[in-house]
Amino acid sequence: MRVLLRAGASLLAGVALFFAFPPAGLWWLAPLGVATLVAVLATRERPTLRGGFGYGFLAGVGLFVPLLKWIDSMVGALPWIGLGVVCALYYGAFGLIATRVARVPGGPVWVAAAFSVTEWARASFPFGGFPWGRLAFSQADGPLLALARYVGAPGLSFAVALVGASLAAAGIALVRRADRRAYLLPVAAVALTGIATAAAWPFVGGPSDGRTVTIAAIQGNVPEQRWDVATQREAVLTNHLTETHRLATEVREGRQQQPDVVIWPENSSDVSPERDPAVAARLAAAAADVRAPILVGTVHYDGTGKYYNSMILIGPNGALERHDKAILQPFGETMPMRGFFRMFSDYVDLANDFTPGTGTGVVHPNEVPLGVATCYEVAFDRALRGSVLGGAQVLTVPTNNATFGRTGMTYQQLGMSRVRAVELDRDVVVAATTGVSALVRPDGEVAAQTSIWTNAHLVETIRLRGGLTPAARLGDWGEVVLLLVALCGIAIAIRHDGLRYTPLNRTEESA
Template identity: 45%
Template sequence: MTATAPPVAAPDASAAATARRLDPRRLARTGLAAAAGLLLYVSFPPRELWWLAPLSYALLGLALHGRRMRAGLGLGLVFGLAYLVPLLSWTGVDVGALPWLALAVAEALIMSLAGLGIAYVSRLPLWPLWASGVWIADEALRARFPFGGFPWGKVAFGQPSGVFLPIASIGGTPLLGFAVVLCGFGLGAVALRLRTVRDGGRIDMSTLRDRALAAAAACAVVPVIAGAATAPLVSDAPQAGTARVALIQGNVPRMGLDFNAQRRAVLDYHVRETMKLAAKIKSGAVKKPDLVLWPENSSDIDPYANQDAYDEITKAAQAVGAPISVGAVVTTADGEVHNRLILWNPKTGPGATYDKRHLQPFGEYMPYRGFFRIFSKDVDRAGNFVPGKKAVVFDMAGTKVGNVTCYEAAFDDVVRDQVDKGAQILAVPSNNATFDRSQMTYQQLAMDRVRAVEHDRAVMVPVTSGVSAVIRPDGSVAQHTGLFEPAMLLANVPRRTSLTLATRAGVWPEVLLTAIGLGGLGWAAARSRGRRRTDG
């Protein structure tokens, strides 16, 4: 009788899976991705730690290099959550955690695609270049999808100062972001190559002749050199004289989504501050401004339909003796509601108008209202605004003012359209009262500073509740107010007429940088197919 060997026990699949999850190297990579995301968040305003952003991408590069695509997807998600959950916390100030976390998770999921792509190209020669292109391609996607996109958190918007900022003038926010990311991935590649060289036991003078190390170092250093070399291109000099501009911050009676429950009070506050300015002009304490800028929603009472609002605005314009750009909520004859800027002449009343074109989803309008109501009744607090169709530049006492209303500052094309239309200065009237004292105001102000350099224009930021600011064409803040206080700013600002390379190039830098990323993905796919044929 033949003895039968006892069956060999099959390995416990769940135990093996647990061991993989607890692999110290995997945990270390996850920790690196999370640390990178948090570091990028810390680099953003209100802190001005722009130099942390390249270090963030160095850590992300170390986490993703050589990983499989599935791992890259997961690590990209970890990075995105660690970055976006704190960055977007202001979105939950008045509506709670659910909308805030839903937005952060949705954006992080799109960001995870970048992690997948970066991992895929990370084995290519000169991988920081291709990986940076993948990142910009992902930002381009986030700026357009879904619901018209949400570019908040683009790398460029965390660079309102520092060595990289001047690059915005030659390639806009895509090239500025690319430079930051390339520098970071270059630093990561240097660290990886030095580790390889060390493992080979030959850290000596020959290390300096290592081509891979030299290429990685170039990726890290060239963006810094480019920023320094571009700085002289940014100019504050007037090209068509100067304009004396007054910014009015009337404040609001209350914070939060119900700030406009006392809509007449908001209008009265802005009239009051303008009348104070008029009194100072009359007494000779200050020189009369050429133009006055009120914030978005400074008159949520429709001045076309309400004679009292019409009369109050006219009174303020006549008292100060200058045209006023008034932010109002207007209902047209056909029932459409617009977030509108109205050019109010002290002699002839309301004239040219600009209707906000890029509306904020879930705020100014509600996509799929019935569906989202399942999750929160707060959807019914969202507006029903209709977007405008074209750029409009106001001629205010001879100064061409390009209008960019609040949230629109996040979108490259909206700002560029106004400069192409002939704007000599830019105005970003905003209403941040909904978001209390959160970081939102400072994050948006950083965008405005980047836009100033991108298009070489002074940027005026009148805000209902602050922070209002006067931004020079070099991105520096000349004057600013505090939060939730009535205030006014008076400044002589340069009128600029020349167009930067970034303005002239339009969308092409983003297209070309995205093509670099897609080209890297295509090359990696071709190499992968070639290896499979060889192995087969």
């Protein structure tokens, strides 16, 4: 019965974590979900390593299976469930480690570090990693978001896990009627996290003396009915051209400000202007009409048989610059182990074979240093951080979410963009084919956003922002530090319990 109760609590912990993410956005459930799982792993009759893995795995299933439901609309139920299970394995690894480190001196710190390290592992391996569902991305509306400016997404995840692990430690101490010393570390950890957050907020989204620029985002929309490929591509392109010409009319009539650059979504012109002169002419005419270069999501062919998911900057006289997507989505934009996975789903033959780009992630429309992370790239720390290190003073996330219908995917991705805005101290412009398109301030607030599945455009005047945040300077070293902290916790646990792990029974513990 106790095993079933723990298993149920673990599963509920994962479900609580799911509801912490957008679109529900109940950010405060994230530390409570962690606290519930850690409490299961640190009970009086603590589970074996195998049990710790199992409870962690169940929490992962409770989180990732509902969180990744949008994958079902693209490749079917089996790949969706399969990816959710694979992601849950990393939570199982966390449970295994936490079972060892949760009850030794300094437990909440070691637990939080272990949680962050397993997130790092999931964001790195296999197939380049899958960072979706990191704790940090649940905190766009929470007070801890301010910490992202100083410690980045990995440090923000650590802070959330530390608060959760501390709540678990304090709750366990209360149930056991432990003496006051048992509360010292949990209370100190939560207090220090709160103090650090309060100290960070005044510096988030501070004023900038950079020059003023006006940026427009176009959401042309995609027909919900599925036509043949050629008709569908033409409809999407026409929708975005029409919306751009509508913006140009509003500018001429004085109802909108003149933009310095217009940003289209990813895949807004799947007919490459490099291969179709008529499309190139229509795009150049739109740029001339709106009197600004347009960053267009399309396909670049290099003439050697390779092709790229690209954002090409197009002016009245043609192409100017290009960003080739560097971090490709496995099983969509590239297909690892195609023959093996074909045994499970014939959807693998729908996957593309794009080549990853190698650029700086920065384009320069009208001398505006614009950092670009296309769709999936925003989930990875190195993408927009690399753009900022390359001189970007404003950021954009062009994305195509049409495939995922009316699921929570687009809102989850917007949450990531909000975290990046604070982490890197930049305005972020999200341009989505079907929404949500948004203008995000450097403090993570959404200044304006569209509805989904409608045509619309957004225009916003911002100030360019230079300099590097502490998080941008820190780079991957923060995760290295967290790895060392986790290893210290494991070493202390081994010293505390011995090399062979034997769960304590009540008699031994009371003694």
